[in-house]
Amino acid sequence: MQSRSSSAVAATPDQLAAVDAAISRLATMRGACLPMMHAIQAELGFVPHEAVQRIADSLNLSRADVHGVLTYYHDFRSEAPGCHVLKVCRAESCQAMGSEKLEDHLCEKHGVAMGETCADGEVTVEPVYCLGNCALSPAVMLDGKVYGRVSAERLDALLQRAKKSTGGQS
Ligand code: FES
Incomplete structure (x- = not known):
């Protein structure tokens, strides 16, 4: 058995809608970057690549800052997990x-x-x-x-x- 390729797959419109909903729900919270990532992963099982720029825009952070947070914590996934x-x-x-x-x-x-x-x-x-x-x-x-x-x-x-x-x- 071979493992699945890890090449990035574009998020679906439904997934992007879930990302945007989580971001707008938490946008006024202090230190919202991590809570946004947790909310997105709780909803989708992972944090799509597209979420990074959206979170950055929402919180007036750089894309690199948000990417750094996302990749620092082992628990966040950038790809959809298996069943x-x-x-x-x-x-x-x-x-x-x-x-x-x-x-x-x-x-x-x-x-x-x-x-x-x-x-x-x-x-x-x-x-x-x-x-x-x-x-x-x-x-x-x-x-x-x-x-x-x-x-x-x-x-x-x-x-x-x-x-x-x-x-x-x-
Ligand atoms: S080392 Fe503590 S559970 Fe594995």
Whole structure:
């Protein structure tokens, strides 16, 4: 299986409307740049490239300033994620307990590396730096739920169950 290309895709008119709605809703808030990005990502699952200039114009900031904020925080995405988002912890405890093996397994069995989405659009894999579940390392978060002591087999089972829930292939 190959991962999906990461080339930028233009936002749809509906997505741009959601961006504009979030910006106008928060335009008068102090320090609105981050809240705007959070609102857009909550609505769309990502912050489209087109949002950067729109936020900059709204807040009288430079495009570079807004881009800098967007890329500083790991949690913001610039591309639409897959149906499921898997975050693999890369912090110390999880590394010591084999999280790199989970990443290798994702590459070898599922054809998806960190920061990529499977070719079928089912799963996006992202890094995270501690999920507060260190005692049960290695830990992952799948669609917002944290799982501990995750082996390759358990990871497969979690992904299979998640894909079934959205009608994807296992
Ligand atoms: S180091 Fe992975 S959950 Fe804390």
